[in-house]
Amino acid sequence: MHPILIKLDGIVLYSYGLMLAIGLALGLWVLTRLGKKNGIEPKVLIDVAFYTVIVAILGSRIGFVLLNPSHYLRNPLEILKFWEGGLVFSFGLVFGVVALFYLSRKKAIPFLLMGDIWAPGLALGQAVGRIGCFMAGCCHGRETDSWCSVTFTDPNSLAPLNVPLYPTQLFHSFANLLIFVVLMILSKHKQYKGQVLGWYMILHSIQRLIIERFRGDFRGSFLGTELTTTQALSLLILIGGVILLWVLRARASKASA
Numbered sequence: 650m651h652p653i654l655i656k657l658d659g660i661v662l663y664s665y666g667l668m669l670a671i672g673l674a675l676g677l678w679v680l681t682r683l684g685k686k687n688g689i690e691p692k693v694l695i696d697v698a699f700y701t702v703i704v705a706i707l708g709s710r711i712g713f714v715l716l717n718p719s720h721y722l723r724n725p726l727e728i729l730k731f732w733e734g735g736l737v738f739s740f741g742l743v744f745g746v747v748a749l750f751y752l753s754r755k756k757a758i759p760f761l762l763m764g765d766i767w768a769p770g771l772a773l774g775q776a777v778g779r780i781g782c783f784m785a786g787c788c789h790g791r792e793t794d795s796w797c798s799v800t801f802t803d804p805n806s807l808a809p810l811n812v813p814l815y816p817t818q819l820f821h822s823f824a825n826l827l828i829f830v831v832l833m834i835l836s837k838h839k840q841y842k843g844q845v846l847g848w849y850m851i852l853h854s855i856q857r858l859i860i861e862r863f864r865g866d867f868r869g870s871f872l873g874t875e876l877t878t879t880q881a882l883s884l885l886i887l888i889g890g891v892i893l894l895w896v897l898r899a900r901a902s903k904a905s906a
Contacts, residue, residue: 652805668781676774708744712737764846769832776825783818790815791865824856841901850890857883
């Protein structure tokens with residue numbers, strides 16, 4: 650597609666970095682909007698978001714580097730060029746949740762409430778960010794003769810050139826947009842704290858497990874099984890989401906009895 654949008658007099662604007670920034674901005678807008686409805690000052694949420702996003706991006710980049718060690722051993726300085734593409738969201742999610750847990754306690758805000766506020770914005774931000782993946786060519790699909798295939802021709806693309814591929818980036822984008830809509834509806838009708846967060850963990854993991862089967866980039870192998878490393882991590886997140894909802898629902902039922 651178009652990995653580089655503008656290149657003028659040494660100034661380069663990468664499509665991946667731009668869409669990532671737009672996704673972050675939209676996610677932050679949703680976060681502060683839901684925060685106000687729950688009595689949390691935007692200033693507090695922005696402060697938490699700043700550090701959480703940094704940790705999440707760092708975790709996402711670490712995941713990508715770990716999945717492609719030979720390339721980065723040969724080109725160590727490219728580890729820093731995350732704006733060109735190359736983040737593994739599942740790794741970032743784990744790092745981000747840990748950071749969010751710590752910062753929520755520091756700000757004296759219940760973690761489950763914070764998770765409910767974060768989840769919809771996270772899904773929307775990811776939906777937009779995946780468009781950046783598509784434009785950069787990272788996270789590409791495997792070869793196919795399907796009617797929905799796309800062919801990358803830009804020499805700066807991270808995807809294989811001149812072969813039809815599944816547009817897995819757009820699959821992820823559409824799935825996350827649907828998740829955003831579902832979570833926003835659920836936010837208005839939730840019955841207990843943590844319900845939105847739990848459903849995000851489940852829905853995110855399901856779409857990841859399904860779409861991962863159409864990916865063509867190297868995803869690692871988990872303990873020699875057919876599961877990729879990111880699928881294994883998504884499976885753990887899925888199980889964690891199910892357990893979280895089960896425990897919270899039981900606790901809510903007991904409290905109302």
